[in-house]
Amino acid sequence: MSEKHLVCQGAICSCKFGSAPDKLTVLTQSKRYINDKDGSQKLLATHMDIGKTFEKNLFGSCAKLNNAPCQVVVTKWSGFYEKITLQDNSGKALLEDSKATCPIGAPDCISIINHGQIMEASAQNVENAEKEVLMELFPFADLHQYIRKTDMLDAKN
Template identity: 65%
Template sequence: MSEKHLVCQGALCKCNFGTTPDKLKVLTQSKRYINDKEGSTKLMATNKDMGASNFEKNTFGPCKMQPIPGGGFKPCQIVVSTWSGFYEKITLQDNNGKALLEDSKATCPIGGQDCITIINHGQIAEISVQNLKNANKEVLAELLPFVELEDKEEEVEIIFKSN
């Protein structure tokens, strides 16, 4: 897998023939969450997330592959027929799908093979109290020289719980 991120709900995608990106919706499974400490919003995307309603707005704007006589283009209506470049070593039991990676690509019947790419995988780095507890204290002292975390553990927990 060599340092590639898994894709999740909210990943930003674009089409080579559209003008605006759209966010991926995971509709094929409802149990496997990644990058979400609450386990409620970041469903893992798989190669089974296909069809006509797997995006929030379901459009990439005007489609350059569908010109209108007299000028302009028809609006894109996203239809994913297949995904390529997914991770073969992870298979979800729920939908028998393979995990999508940040460099996976999708095929649209109008735009052609691999015309849809992932701009952002959808994961967000979040520091938790447990991360601070597990971190090397010497490294934290170098990164945060004016903060004494040992004396402030309760305050740090309160800050993380309120966010």
């Protein structure tokens, strides 16, 4: 089984009957963050995020409504991760291949284009990195101050 990413606030979703994507908004819990070093932006999305749970609640024009504006309302999610249940909302974590159902569209007509997680380096990542690797990755950066600082720490230990 290949590795699948958990979905978070800001994930990009689309409907196979819509003409534009929209961003997922987590409204059912406010404590569980992922992929967010400050714990302030990337709430974990769950199968309980139903209803009007998108930033614009609009996937452009809807082919099922003769190209009238989409009126997305999620009635249920499928393909979520059964092994994680949040205490806050009894929700199961959404995965990047989870699908949602809209009553106007069809079962599983909404899919996740991008899970919403982004790679973000923190100071701890830099501190834990090997000096030689940092020098290879950032050949023009002045890392001597960082290297001297870590060398002094290593010498003390």
